[in-house]
Amino acid sequence: MKTALILRHVHFEDLGSFAEPLQVAGYSVRYSNVGDPGFCSGDPLAPDLLVVLGGPVGVYDDKAYPFLAAERAFIAARLAARLPTLGICLGAQLIAAALGARVFPTGIKEIGFSRLTLTDAGRSGPLRHLDGVAVLHWHGDTYSLPCGAANLASSALVEQQGFAIGENVLGLQFHPEAETDQRFERWLVGHAAELAAAKIEPQALRNEARQHGEALKDAARMMLRDWLAAVGAS
Numbered sequence: 001m002k003t004a005l006i007l008r009h010v011h012f013e014d015l016g017s018f019a020e021p022l023q024v025a026g027y028s029v030r031y032s033n034v035g036d037p038g039f040c041s042g043d044p045l046a047p048d049l050l051v052v053l054g055g056p057v058g059v060y061d062d063k064a065y066p067f068l069a070a071e072r073a074f075i076a077a078r079l080a081a082r083l084p085t086l087g088i089c090l091g092a093q094l095i096a097a098a099l100g101a102r103v104f105p106t107g108i109k110e111i112g113f114s115r116l117t118l119t120d121a122g123r124s125g126p127l128r129h130l131d132g133v134a135v136l137h138w139h140g141d142t143y144s145l146p147c148g149a150a151n152l153a154s155s156a157l158v159e160q161q162g163f164a165i166g167e168n169v170l171g172l173q174f175h176p177e178a179e180t181d182q183r184f185e186r187w188l189v190g191h192a193a194e195l196a197a198a199k200i201e202p203q204a205l206r207n208e209a210r211q212h213g214e215a216l217k218d219a220a221r222m223m224l225r226d227w228l229a230a231v232g233a234s
Contacts, residue, residue, distance in 0.1 A: 005047035009055025012186035016177035040074040052091030059103040092171030096143035113208040122152035126226035134212040136175040176220035180213025
């Protein structure tokens with residue numbers, strides 16, 4: 001059975017709707033959580049797939065969160081070997097940083113559901129399933145496009161919303177994996193302070209989740225299915 005190692009930074013930001021297509025593709029999934037003794041230990045080349053999930057810290061916050069340096073090094077070793085690696089939100093930023101790109105605050109909070117504008121590269125790959133679909137955004141940082149990467153999408157507020165390097169590396173600034181049923185409440189509670197600071201009403205996000213959630217789940221699963229097939233994983 002193929003193996004997928006999942007680097008998780010906060011418990012409620014898990015694989016979400018991505019769990020099913022990974023199972024269908026024949027993966028045995030193992031989470032490695034921040035704070036666990038074995039986080040980012042072991043051989044980074046051993047898993048067939050590495051997935052780096054989101055979280056509320058900045059890639060540049062090494063002094064406050066020293067684990068970030070070790071995590072970047074773990075990711076960098078894998079990227080050097082060109083092994084299948086997927087990053088979501090913070091995970092995409094960590095991949096970008098591991099490739100030498102700059103990660104920095106946007107000066108705004110992009111939180112809520114809105115559509116992407118796909119580039120030609122985005123429309124010709126797995127992200128085509130998200131064309132016209134409102135996705136969940138939840139971030140205040142962005143990245144410069146890594147050298148050799150193809151920009152896949154933008155939004156009305158942020159130019160860089162996804163990148164790919166060949167078929168094996170995919171970084172997504174947005175959250176296609178987020179569950180939008182009752183489990184979405186975990187996001188609202190977990191990020192309550194951030195929402196209050198940004199003056200965003202939780203009920204508005206609940207309403208958007210109900211409106212867009214099913215379409216996003218279906219499209220995101222098809223996107224992941226196609227990406228896994230392209231890396232020879234299904």
